[in-house]
Amino acid sequence: MNTVIACLRLLSVTFVLFASLLEAATVEYGPVQRDHIEVELIAEHDSARPGEPLRVGLRLLPDPGWHTYWKNPGDSGLPTLLHWDLPDGMVAGKINWPYPERLPVAHMVNYGYEGEHLLPVTLDVPQELVPGTELELVVSAEWLVCEVVCIPGDATLGIKVPVSADPPAAVPTWSGLFAWADKRRPQAVEWPARFSTESGQLSARVRLDESVTSADWQFFTAAENLVDHPAEAFITQDNGWLQLAMPLSPFFVGAPERLELVLVDTSGGRAYSVLAEPGELGTMDDAVPTEPALLLILLMALVGGVLLNLMPCVFPVLSIKALSVVSGAGHERAHGLAYTAGVVASFALLAAILLGLRAGGEAIGWGFQLQSPWFVGILAYLLFALGLALSGVFEPGARLMGVGQQLTTAGGLRGSFFTGVLACVVASPCTAPLMGTALGVAVLLPWPQAMGVFLALGLGLALPMLVISFSPTLARLLPKPGPWMETFKQAMAFPLYLAVVWLLWVLARQTDANGVAAVLAGMVVLAFALWLTGRPDRNGWMAPVRHVAIVASLVFAVAALGAAVRMESETAAPVQAGWEPYTAERLAALRVDPDRAVLVNMTADWCVTCLVNERVALNTEAVRQAMADHDVVYLKGDWTRRDPKITEYLAEFGRNGVPLYVLYPHNGDEPRVLPQVLTPGLVVQAMERLQ
Amino acid sequence: MKLSAFRIIAAATALAFAGSLSAAPEIGQPAPDFSVVDTAGEVHSLADFHGQTVVLEWTNHDCPFVVKHYQPGNMQNQQRMARDEHGAAWLTVISSRPGEQGHVSPEQADELTRSRNAYPTAVLLDESGDMGRAYDARVTPHMYIIDADGILRYMGGIDSNPSRHSADIPDATQYVVVALEEMAAGEPVSQPVTRPYGCTVKY
Numbered sequence: 001m002n003t004v005i006a007c008l009r010l011l012s013v014t015f016v017l018f019a020s021l022l023e024a025a026t027v028e029y030g031p032v033q034r035d036h037i038e039v040e041l042i043a044e045h046d047s048a049r050p051g052e053p054l055r056v057g058l059r060l061l062p063d064p065g066w067h068t069y070w071k072n073p074g075d076s077g078l079p080t081l082l083h084w085d086l087p088d089g090m091v092a093g094k095i096n097w098p099y100p101e102r103l104p105v106a107h108m109v110n111y112g113y114e115g116e117h118l119l120p121v122t123l124d125v126p127q128e129l130v131p132g133t134e135l136e137l138v139v140s141a142e143w144l145v146c147e148v149v150c151i152p153g154d155a156t157l158g159i160k161v162p163v164s165a166d167p168p169a170a171v172p173t174w175s176g177l178f179a180w181a182d183k184r185r186p187q188a189v190e191w192p193a194r195f196s197t198e199s200g201q202l203s204a205r206v207r208l209d210e211s212v213t214s215a216d217w218q219f220f221t222a223a224e225n226l227v228d229h230p231a232e233a234f235i236t237q238d239n240g241w242l243q244l245a246m247p248l249s250p251f252f253v254g255a256p257e258r259l260e261l262v263l264v265d266t267s268g269g270r271a272y273s274v275l276a277e278p279g280e281l282g283t284m285d286d287a288v289p290t291e292p293a294l295l296l297i298l299l300m301a302l303v304g305g306v307l308l309n310l311m312p313c314v315f316p317v318l319s320i321k322a323l324s325v326v327s328g329a330g331h332e333r334a335h336g337l338a339y340t341a342g343v344v345a346s347f348a349l350l351a352a353i354l355l356g357l358r359a360g361g362e363a364i365g366w367g368f369q370l371q372s373p374w375f376v377g378i379l380a381y382l383l384f385a386l387g388l389a390l391s392g393v394f395e396p397g398a399r400l401m402g403v404g405q406q407l408t409t410a411g412g413l414r415g416s417f418f419t420g421v422l423a424c425v426v427a428s429p430c431t432a433p434l435m436g437t438a439l440g441v442a443v444l445l446p447w448p449q450a451m452g453v454f455l456a457l458g459l460g461l462a463l464p465m466l467v468i469s470f471s472p473t474l475a476r477l478l479p480k481p482g483p484w485m486e487t488f489k490q491a492m493a494f495p496l497y498l499a500v501v502w503l504l505w506v507l508a509r510q511t512d513a514n515g516v517a518a519v520l521a522g523m524v525v526l527a528f529a530l531w532l533t534g535r536p537d538r539n540g541w542m543a544p545v546r547h548v549a550i551v552a553s554l555v556f557a558v559a560a561l562g563a564a565v566r567m568e569s570e571t572a573a574p575v576q577a578g579w580e581p582y583t584a585e586r587l588a589a590l591r592v593d594p595d596r597a598v599l600v601n602m603t604a605d606w607c608v609t610c611l612v613n614e615r616v617a618l619n620t621e622a623v624r625q626a627m628a629d630h631d632v633v634y635l636k637g638d639w640t641r642r643d644p645k646i647t648e649y650l651a652e653f654g655r656n657g658v659p660l661y662v663l664y665p666h667n668g669d670e671p672r673v674l675p676q677v678l679t680p681g682l683v684v685q686a687m688e689r690l691q
Numbered sequence: 692m693k694l695s696a697f698r699i700i701a702a703a704t705a706l707a708f709a710g711s712l713s714a715a716p717e718i719g720q721p722a723p724d725f726s727v728v729d730t731a732g733e734v735h736s737l738a739d740f741h742g743q744t745v746v747l748e749w750t751n752h753d754c755p756f757v758v759k760h761y762q763p764g765n766m767q768n769q770q771r772m773a774r775d776e777h778g779a780a781w782l783t784v785i786s787s788r789p790g791e792q793g794h795v796s797p798e799q800a801d802e803l804t805r806s807r808n809a810y811p812t813a814v815l816l817d818e819s820g821d822m823g824r825a826y827d828a829r830v831t832p833h834m835y836i837i838d839a840d841g842i843l844r845y846m847g848g849i850d851s852n853p854s855r856h857s858a859d860i861p862d863a864t865q866y867v868v869v870a871l872e873e874m875a876a877g878e879p880v881s882q883p884v885t886r887p888y889g890c891t892v893k894y
Contacts, residue, residue, distance in 0.1 A: 076830045076891040078855060106894045108829055144755070144855065149792040150890045152755045152855045225886040250827055251847055251886050 027138050027158040034153040036063045037145045041137065041157035042118075044178050045168035048135055048161045051127040052168075056159065057120035058082060058141050059177060060113070066147045067112040070100035072222050074110035074229045078144040078152075080119060085138040089126035095119045098184030099220060099262050099271045105148065109229035111220060112146075118174075118181045131165040186262045186273035193276035197248060197255040202227050203675075204261060204276050206242040212272075214265040217242060222260035225249050234675055236682045243682075245675055294449055298456045305460015314427045316390060316492030317419075318465065335416040336469025340462040342420020347458030348451070350424070355447050373510045377519055377561040380503040383426060384523050385530060387496035390489050393527065394534040420462065426499075427461060507564070509640070515564035522560030529553035578624055582637035584645060590633050591668055597632045597690050602646055602660040604639040610659040617678035626684040631666070665690050716826055718883040722835070722843040723825035727784070729813040730797035735782065737841060744779035744874065746770075746867060747835040748811070749786060749828045749892060751793025752803050755855050756889035757831050761807050763857040766832070766849070769867055770810040777871050783811040786823030791893035793831065794818070820894040830889035834867050838874060845870040847885030 031040040037060060044055040058080065060068055069077040084092040097119065100111040123137070142154040170178075195204040202221065217235045221227055227246040234245040242263065259276045308314055388394060468474050500523075508516045529550045580586065582600060590598045601618060603610035617623060618634075627634055637646045639658050650660055653673055661674035663686055674686055716723055722745075726736040737745070748766070750757050760766040773779040785800065787793035795803065800814045817823055826835060826846075836845035845866065852863035870880045 076889060078853060078888070105891050107824075108891050110891075142855070146890075148891075148893060149753065150755060251884050253882070253884050253886075 027156050029158050029160070031059075032155050032157060034155060035145070035151045036066045036147070037061065037068070037143070037153060039141060039143070039153075039155055039157065041139055041141075041159045042171070042174050042177075043137075043159055043161050044120075044170060044174060046162075046171050047164035047166065047168045048125050048129070049164060049166070049168055050125060050129040050131070052125055054123045054125050054161065054168075055120055055178065056123060056137060057118040057178070057181065058139065058157070059116065059118050059174075060143065060145075061116045062114065062145050063147075065114075066145050067101075067103055067110070067114045068117070068143050068145050070111040070113070070220070071095070071097050072111055072220065072224050073144075074103070074112075075108035076105070077110050077112065077146060077150070080141065080143040082119070082121065083140045084121075085140070086123065087135055087137075089128065090135070090137075091124040093122045093124075095121055096181070096185050098181045099186055099264050102218075104230070107230055110146075111229075116177065118177045120178065120181045120185075125163075129163045131163050133163045135161045135163060137161065183269065184271060186264075186271040188273045191272070191274050193261065193274045194279045195255075195259045195261075195276040196278065197226075197252070201245055201247050203245040204243070204259070206244070206261070206263065206274055206276070208237070208240050208242055210240070212265065212268075214268045214270075216265065216267040218264040218266050219244050220262040220264070221246075222262065223256045225251050225253065226256070226259070232672070234682065236679055236685070238679045238681060243675075243677075243679075294452075297449075298452055301453045301456035302460040302463070305457040306463055308427050308457075308461045309464050311427065314423060314461075316496050317386060317426060318423060319488075319492065332469040332472075332475070334413055336466045338413045338416035339420040339423075339469075340459070340466050342417040343423050343462040344420075344455060344458040346421045346424030347454045347461075351451050351454035354454075355450055373507060373515075373565040374561070376503055376507050376510065377522075377564060379425070380500050380507065380519065381523065381526055381557065381561070383496050383503065384500045385526065386426070387493040387500065388527055388530055390493035390496065392486075392490060394530040423461060424458065511564050518560040518564040522557035522564075525553045525560070526557040529557070578619075578627070579634040579636045582635040582646070582649075584649070587635060587664075590635075591664055594666055594668070595631055597630060597666045597687070598635060598664040599627070599632050599687075600635045600637065600649075600660075600662045600664070602637045602639055602650060602658045604658050613659060613661075613676075613678045617680045617683050620680045622680045623683050626687045630687045630690055632663075632687055632690075663687070663690070716835075716843050716846065718843055718846065718880075720843060721841050722837040723822075725815075725817075725822040725825060727815040727817050727822050729815050730800045731813075732797070733813070735813055735815060737837065740780050740837075741841065742839050744773075744777060744839055744871070745837040746773050746779050746781045746871075747826065747837070748781065748783045749823065749826075749831050749833040750783050751785065751787055751831040751890060751893065752795070752807075753792050754831045754890035759855055759857050760832060760849055760860070761809070763860060764808070765857070765860050765865070767807065767809050769849075769865065772868065773871055774810060774812065777875055779871065780812040781810070783809070783814045784817050784822060784828070785814065786817040786820045786828060787893040788820065789818060792890075793893055820892075823892055823894060828892050830887045830891055832889055833887045833892070836867065836870050836874070836880075844874060844880050845883050846887075847882075848887045848889075851885070853886065853888035 031038050039061075040059045042057055042059050044057070048054045060080070062068060069079050071079045073079055080095075082092075082095060086092060098113070098117065100113060103110045103112055103114070125135075129135070136158060137160075138156060138158045140154065140156045142152070144150050144152050189209065191207050191209060193204060193206040195202060214237070217237065219233065219235060226249060227233075228249045231247045234243070236243050244261070255278055257278070259278075261274045261276055263272045263274060265271065309318055504516055504519065507519060532546055532550050532553070535546065579601075582602070587598060587600065590596050601610075601614075603614065626632070637643070637649065639646045639650075650658070653660060653662065659676055661676075661678065662671045663674060664671040672686065675682065722737060724737045726734055728734050748770075752758075752761070757766075770781045773781050785793060785795060787795075795816075797816065800816065803809070804811065804814060815822065822828075826833075828835075832849045834845065834847060834849050835843065838844050848866060850860065850863035850865050852859045864882075866882060866885050869882070873880050
């Protein structure tokens with residue numbers, strides 16, 4: 001290393017000498033010929049007026065087939081550099097880069113200009129300049145001009161511009177070139193825009209101005225080393241939003257703090273420059289996502305939580321709990337707070353698990369816990385047991401239920417807390433179908449906001465009880481406890497049984513008829529065990545027998561569930577309208593068929609994004625029509641239960657979650673992976689490009 | 692709430708792709724194997740260098756950016772440092788197609804090594820471009836470092852200043868030098884991926 005440093009030092013001395021020689025380079029006026037390019041410093045007007053900006057520019061005219069580079073040169077190349085030497089008081093702005101052309105070279109892509117082009121710069125002309133004098137403007141320019149091979153060039157160019165008080169006149173020779181540069185100059189706009197570099201791609205979302213109606217877009221990123229230039233870019237315009245995506249460069253190191261996107265409206269011939277902020281794209285709505293939007297989401301979550309109290313799986317438990325709270329003497333507030341703490345803590349825990357999994361890269365949505373047959377089965381048992389308790393089959397000794405007088409004791413506070421936990425647990429099957437999508441949004445939010453949504457939901461669930469416990473007036477409005485409560489309690493068992501039926505239906509989808517039968521048998525045994533707990537022992541020897549029977553029954557119930565979980569249902573997927581179940585064999589057969597293209601959709605029932613995509617894009621008439629028009633066979637793989645074959649397929653594409661959409665062309669060429677969020681336009685467009 | 696949420700999600704764009712399907716090599720993963728003939732007609736593969744650090748240098752002697760680093764001796768110094776101080780093998784790779792800029796005969800390649808006082812372990816003539824494509828080498832110079840276990844530790848540019856002036860070399864971070872020293876010190880390479888700059892490889 002020391003030798004290297006020594007050599008570098010020696011080098012730098014040589015270079016300083018060399019550089020000073022360069023500075024003495026003579027200034028050349030007018031067009032200058034270099035290898036494969038002609039360059040010239042030109043001014044837009046024939047004179048400069050004191051106090052008014054003056055536009056000049058470097059004119060470059062490469063040989064046919066040769067090009068120079070944009071500020072982001074792409075896979076290779078270098079942007080043209082300008083160093084100004086100006087009279088005192090004059091300041092040069094940056095190059096107003098015209099948007100470039102995409103120039104493919106072998107399997108790489110550069111961004112630059114072919115043919116005559118201009119790099120315009122605006123100069124500030126001081127007020128103090130005296131008319132009648134002459135300005136001498138000098139620039140040293142360095143460029144790289146390439147065909148396939150590249151030749152670096154430089155020149156020190158000058159131009160003399162007279163200072164005049166008269167209005168300057170445009171130089172006719174250059175008006176076309178300045179007009180060309182103006183037409184290609186991106187207009188700086190402040191449209192809301194976000195970008196993200198997650199999961200191996202640049203994705204961006206831009207809210208278009210209402211005046212912009214184009215549907216043909218092209219985009220360039222000013223940041224080097226960000227996107228994989230040769231890769232295909234996805235651009236779609238949907239409802240005033242522009243969505244962009246492009247795989248990241250293999251040499252991607254980190255995202256810029258702000259990303260300049262140059263958007264070119266190819267049909268309207270206009271270009272815009274947008275600065276995008278890094279952030280989650282999912283949170284962008286009609287306006288820039290700000291506090292009001294978040295507040296609204298939080299408010300909706302709170303209201304949703306309150307509504308949860310009316311759900312068939314929650315109401316029976318809570319209504320009775322409410323009545324017992326008000327019937328209790330004193331400590332109501334403490335109980336209300338303990339209960340709230342229980343609910344909110346449980347929601348926080350669930351949210352933490354969910355967000356943790358999300359951070360770990362799992363593609364999950366709310367309701368993920370229902371993916372586990374164990375969870376569903378235990379929940380079915382629990383709700384069934386609660387129902388039996390309400391029906392009076394047994395008197396629960398457990399404080400969990402809290403239907404009793406324990407509340408009046410301080411120790412009952414723990415009971416209230418766990419009632420809160422229970423409320424969250426029993427609420428969860430109801431939240432899944434009703435609030436799944438809403439919570440799906442929460443999952444897309446940055447984690448503090450997402451946690452906020454869950455907490456708001458929990459608070460909403462706890463709110464009615466909290467209010468009752470804090471307001472004696474409200475509590476008095478509730479009916480007085482009395483014999484009617486027993487009737488009410490028993491009636492409340494029925495909604496619970498209905499909730500159990502729903503859970504068994506979910507379970508049936510995860511296992512099969514045998515599995516459901518096993519769990520039903522488990523429920524009967526569970527009922528037997530619970531019934532036994534309430535039986536008096538007539539003989540001394542009966543007690544141990546009864547206890548053994550209870551334990552044995554409970555063990556059997558759990559074992560039955562275990563057996564059910566192991567029963568994998570055969571995917572009974574009848575060929576539905578438009579799609580066939582995915583198998584590797586079917587895909588292989590279709591790929592060699594030159595008349596058919598294939599769309600593979602890997603999905604799962606618990607994946608909210610998947611369901612949304614199917615609803616808004618894949619199952620639309622436009623997409624069905626496109627499939628028919630382009631002979632696309634639609635294969636659907638269901639990952640609702642873990643399926644090693646599908647896991648393997650996902651892994652081939654570097655994924656460990658769904659959704660995944662892959663489009664295979666007719667000719668057996670490399671497949672294309674579609675974005676994770678689909679629009680009908682995007683899918684149709686992808687299919688149109690197949691041929 | 693449900694509807695509004697639905698709309699937000701439908702509008703949401705977590706537009707995601709799997710990375711491009713052409714498999715670029717990955718840092719921390721085994722480097723792609725190769726089997727390429729050198730100027731003496733000897734075939735080299737990655738496995739031959741097991742137990743030794745390997746530096747790959749894509750080159751094209753007529754590329755101005757290659758000249759930038761050879762003319763003042765920066766590339767040669769790094770070759771000496773890598774081989775003599777770190778015991779590394781330095782493979783200079785030419786992926787130019789016959790007829791394209793940078794393509795040379797074995798004799799011309801040896802002559803270039805002599806005249807430029809270069810110090811590679813071998814100069815590989817990858818006429819087919821297979822090795823270049825396996826490494827996704829895009830420009831000259833494009834540098835890669837593979838550790839003694841065959842794991843890719845560095846890929847990217849020769850230094851941090853994408854200029855064409857040799858005068859800029861002393862102030863630029865020489866990535867290969869830094870990476871080799873970090874590897875010798877048992878540290879992770881601080882900048883394992885950088886932007887390669889130069890002329891496109893003439894496949």
